[in-house]
Amino acid sequence: MKPKVAFICVHNSCRSQMAEALGKLYASDVFDSYSAGTETKPEINQDAVKVVKDLYGVDMNQDQYSKLISELPDIDVVIKMGCNVACPYLPAKHEEDWGLDDPSGKSQEEFVRTAREIERKVKDLAQRIEQGEIELN
Template sequence: MSGKPKVAFVCVHNSCRSQIAEALGRLLASDTFESYSAGTETKPAINPDAVRLVKARYGVDMAATQRSKLLEELPPVDIVITMGCNVQCPVLSCTRREDWGLPDPTGQDDGAFTAVIDEIERRVLRLRAELRAAD
């Protein structure tokens, strides 16, 4: 693959977990891969709790830099990572596919969001390390 691999983080609504993964991928691994996110449906806005907590922790304002997008808006990607949608995830052409199986923290307290954000950060850093080692 020429250039940096393109990674798509996919969830049903593209409003919480996949948006967090896109933001952290851009922040923590942009030297290794390009991050995108999308869903089979969209929401009018990114989850406000996710926006607030990511902004407080990382200084990234997802509401200003990202929006909920449909799968059709993605460029061709190399890696597809589903967040754990508990629905039939769409088939996108790619060379690698993973399901991170993360719980949706929507409607829960900050602790639930923080646990998911922590896990996404760990997995983004692990993906970065794996891709660097394979290069």
Template sequence: MRKPRVAFICVHNSCRSQMAEALGKHLASEVFDSYSAGTETKPQINQDAVRIMKDRFSIDMEETQHSKLLDELPEIDIVIKMGCNVICPFLPSQYEEDWGLDDPSGKPDEEFHRVIDIIEKNMVDLSRRISEGEIELQL
């Protein structure tokens, strides 16, 4: 049986969803495969996010990730919306939730750390819920 595929989505796929993809790979790769995407792309991942993730977790997102569109993803089992403040993108899945995170782009480092702390906490919880069968999926 394959691992569930989890997509972290937002509009631009340049900051929150990229950090979530990186943390999913870092913290939960034994439970699920992590992806991120958006309805628009940016030429590069948010450089503050890149710097802070590298400092905090030794993860170089520019080495392993790039901004992607929703239609570039494989079939997804779980969609996590990062919090769009407008209409979030739609991606078919078996399960969906919205983490409702504010975009830290253009804000001080403390805001990035706050958002990363929430993503990390949510990621551990999501991994636990999948492992314990609280989220039922047909794989």
């Protein structure tokens, strides 16, 4: 059974949503991707939606929405996107903080840079899980 990875931040509208989409795109053979926050927004950040659609051809508006961590199944790996304040707590076998700055309200270049960094980190995470570098037992 594939491990479940949750990408979490406070609002679940931008970075965590991008990570969920890119996790599904690049690592669905290794892990199941989820995202959530301690608060929700009425819609996913539309700048993030545009960049992910332009770069990767994935429309996050179709099957993703802002949700609370209480809505998640039991999670094996928690990835905190970089909260700068108190990150949500979610019990898991492994936890990391990717420390990514929130591009909300910034230029499209910032969103592209953030998306590319998330892509790199998602691929690295998948490789580390596949190679058994992350303890999940």
